[in-house]
Amino acid sequence: xxxxxxxxxxxxxxxxxxxxxxxxxxxxxxxxxxxxELFKQxxxxxxxxxxxxxxxxxxxxxxxxxxxxxxxxVTSGPGATNTVTGLTDAMMDSVPVVCISGQVPTxxxxxxxxxxxxxxxxxxxxxxxxxxxxEISKLAESIHSAFHIAKNGRPGPVLVDIPxxxxxxxxxxxxxxxxxxxxxxxxxxxxxxxxxxxxxxLLVKSKKPxxxxxxxxxxxxxxASLYLKKLxxxxxxxxxxxxxxxxxxxxxxxxxxxxLGMHGTYEANLxxxxxxxxxxxxxxxxxxxxxxxxxxxxxSKKVHLDIDASSFxxxxxxxxxxxxxxxxxxxxxxxxIENKRISFSxxxxxxxxxxxxxxxxxxxxxxxxxxxxxxxxxxxxxxxxLTKHLDPFITTEVGQxxxxxxxxxxxxxxxxxxxxxxxxxMGYGLPAAMGVQIAHPKDLVIDVAGEASILxxxxxxSTIKQYRLPVKIFILNNHYMxxxxxxxxxLHGNRLSESYMxxxxxxxxxxxxxxxxxxxxxKPGEMDDLIKEMIKIKGPVICDVVVDPKExxxxxxxxxxTHDQMLLGPNDKLEGEISEEGMVLV
Amino acid sequence: MTESHSxxxxxxxxxxxxxxxxxxxxxxxxxxxxxxxxxxxEVDSDRFLSRVTVVTSGTKNIIDQIKAxxxxxxxxxxxxxxxxxxxxxxxELILMKLDIKQNTVLKIHKHIKNIGAKILFxxxxxxxxxxxxxPTEISSLIKKMKVxxxxxxxxxxxxxxxxxKDYIRR
Ligand SMILES: Cc1ncc(C[n+]2csc(CCOP(=O)(O)OP(=O)(O)O)c2C)c(N)n1
Ligand SMILES: [Mg+2]
Numbered sequence: 001x002x003x004x005x006x007x008x009x010x011x012x013x014x015x016x017x018x019x020x021x022x023x024x025x026x027x028x029x030x031x032x033x034x035x036x037e038l039f040k041q042x043x044x045x046x047x048x049x050x051x052x053x054x055x056x057x058x059x060x061x062x063x064x065x066x067x068x069x070x071x072x073x074v075t076s077g078p079g080a081t082n083t084v085t086g087l088t089d090a091m092m093d094s095v096p097v098v099c100i101s102g103q104v105p106t107x108x109x110x111x112x113x114x115x116x117x118x119x120x121x122x123x124x125x126x127x128x129x130x131x132x133x134x135e136i137s138k139l140a141e142s143i144h145s146a147f148h149i150a151k152n153g154r155p156g157p158v159l160v161d162i163p164x165x166x167x168x169x170x171x172x173x174x175x176x177x178x179x180x181x182x183x184x185x186x187x188x189x190x191x192x193x194x195x196x197x198x199x200x201x202l203l204v205k206s207k208k209p210x211x212x213x214x215x216x217x218x219x220x221x222x223x224a225s226l227y228l229k230k231l232x233x234x235x236x237x238x239x240x241x242x243x244x245x246x247x248x249x250x251x252x253x254x255x256x257x258x259x260l261g262m263h264g265t266y267e268a269n270l271x272x273x274x275x276x277x278x279x280x281x282x283x284x285x286x287x288x289x290x291x292x293x294x295x296x297x298x299x300s301k302k303v304h305l306d307i308d309a310s311s312f313x314x315x316x317x318x319x320x321x322x323x324x325x326x327x328x329x330x331x332x333x334x335x336x337i338e339n340k341r342i343s344f345s346x347x348x349x350x351x352x353x354x355x356x357x358x359x360x361x362x363x364x365x366x367x368x369x370x371x372x373x374x375x376x377x378x379x380x381x382x383x384x385x386l387t388k389h390l391d392p393f394i395t396t397e398v399g400q401x402x403x404x405x406x407x408x409x410x411x412x413x414x415x416x417x418x419x420x421x422x423x424x425x426m427g428y429g430l431p432a433a434m435g436v437q438i439a440h441p442k443d444l445v446i447d448v449a450g451e452a453s454i455l456x457x458x459x460x461x462s463t464i465k466q467y468r469l470p471v472k473i474f475i476l477n478n479h480y481m482x483x484x485x486x487x488x489x490x491l492h493g494n495r496l497s498e499s500y501m502x503x504x505x506x507x508x509x510x511x512x513x514x515x516x517x518x519x520x521x522x523k524p525g526e527m528d529d530l531i532k533e534m535i536k537i538k539g540p541v542i543c544d545v546v547v548d549p550k551e552x553x554x555x556x557x558x559x560x561x562t563h564d565q566m567l568l569g570p571n572d573k574l575e576g577e578i579s580e581e582g583m584v585l586v
Numbered sequence: 587m588t589e590s591h592s593x594x595x596x597x598x599x600x601x602x603x604x605x606x607x608x609x610x611x612x613x614x615x616x617x618x619x620x621x622x623x624x625x626x627x628e629v630d631s632d633r634f635l636s637r638v639t640v641v642t643s644g645t646k647n648i649i650d651q652i653k654a655x656x657x658x659x660x661x662x663x664x665x666x667x668x669x670x671x672x673x674x675x676x677x678e679l680i681l682m683k684l685d686i687k688q689n690t691v692l693k694i695h696k697h698i699k700n701i702g703a704k705i706l707f708x709x710x711x712x713x714x715x716x717x718x719x720x721p722t723e724i725s726s727l728i729k730k731m732k733v734x735x736x737x738x739x740x741x742x743x744x745x746x747x748x749x750x751k752d753y754i755r756r
Binding site: 121 | 604605608609612613616647650651654655657658659660663
């Protein structure tokens, strides 16, 4: 006879069945029964964050660095509403997260009860799916379905809202195997062979090809990266990656021509612009990539490989679309090439590589270094040189430092780069780094931060202290919301409205007050020593790297411009005024 | 924008669960798509399935995007674009309450008979009629009846079905 279990107990049992080892959460009235059950077991570790938004970002960091589902547990009302930014972030960047929230008891729902919020209503547009569990009989299937939905197809966040009475009611639970699925969700993962044939034909014919690789490859798993690496090798074609795709294949590879998009390299963006065949793999033609759509790669044939059919022809029309799991598509492509003994002549693309190498020779990431003041780019170059051999996990906040990190750091493995791409959430990097560190306790985890962003979830220093997480926080402190200042300089007559960071804390003392080590550096000559010391220290470190407050991030394609209208440096002036159309873009 | 807009009737089979309509409507409003007409009702009580009919309009790209987005919703089992099938019918229902005066009652009766509407209720002061037809037929009925005193009217959204063998799978 199966024993009857309380709803709260079923939650824990179901999480165990889903192989959950860690959850990030914060207690409150509406989830006390679940916290009570957590207390009674030792299979699942609970990490007490200091703000529910941070719980979701930590779960994202955990998920993105492992490929597993990240799990969050929060209370009703304010606990649940605090997760909204995190859930939206996970939605935009396709991160598998399951968020369990407590809710007021079923008979109180709709009464404006204490700490009641219609979180299922609020998160409907920012989750892949969500459930309000109104009957105990639906509890187990809702949780198992949530995991199924979060990780299959294009991953995303799923919320399960569980009223407090449901947590105390009892029912039988026979485990995952014996729980019927509420969801028939079965995304199409298998590509059709005839599209593969067409794809290979286009590949063979192209004289100016470019692989445009996004985060979908990383989400599809390590096999996708492996196959892509092989395909790159066989074809010899150039490859660019999006902000989300960095590390899908090694960025130290010679065929890698840099990130593309608004702050991408000259050679990547011009190759996109002038190519005759664009192979988009697991990316989505987002506006940060395309710039002005009408001028986006006007002469190329475009192939789009993706699991998500709604990404096709959304902003840019493509000539061939292949829906399916990327690792399957790439595997089938390689098999077809092998079986048909198709070879790719290096000669055919030699003129194209010559052209790309000329663009490369512009050395677009070059900057004017200084002996007296630390340039942020220099700080990151040194960080890269001194840590590369350790394959560090990098997270970032949002702003100039994020773009410089993307430009100057090396990513030789997938799942080592965690940044908020789609939503651009300041405050993402620190909690994400915690999640990464929990999953990889022995590895080097660095949050490349700005002094403004880091303050958005600085309370998590307390979590870091509690769990002795040796996260390294590398603040490029320019005393400005640098990215905001850069736009104000460029587009708003240099009126620096509210972008100066006044009254900053002393980051060294701040670190010390949380039991961490604080280090400060302001001279270029001391940069290496600081980094070496940071790595040596076993515990958490905040590095306050005082950098040039005026430096801007280049190359830059101003909004509403096309790839060939790129600004390469501070002396590059805009051609005429930015159009009104461009001014209203974000 | 020079691309032409066209009207599409989407028939969507969904799990009849709380919030499912909010998901569909929220998707349309959140992404800035039009809803010109909407009707929903359960059609399979054994499997708890509802059929939603949405009339929308947009360029081909937008319509394709709408369909792809709706298909992504978890409770959506199937979606067909009825307008893209060979042929189809689309009908609406209207209820109309007319204020009757002694001198118009005969005329109204005759009129109603002519257009094939049904009388659902009648007393000394008002008459309620029911009529089903294509949206154009309904609009033209309303126009014709304006000569009388229309107290109130209500129209269902469009429901639609393909002719011949085409049908929406569950
Ligand atoms: C939550 C949130 N609020 C506002 C913004 C807009 N924003 C983008 S970058 C930025 C400035 C970031 O400053 P800092 O962290 O110091 O980074 P820097 O650009 O100076 O490297 C702001 C305010 C945002 N991305 N996220
Ligand atoms: Mg700053």
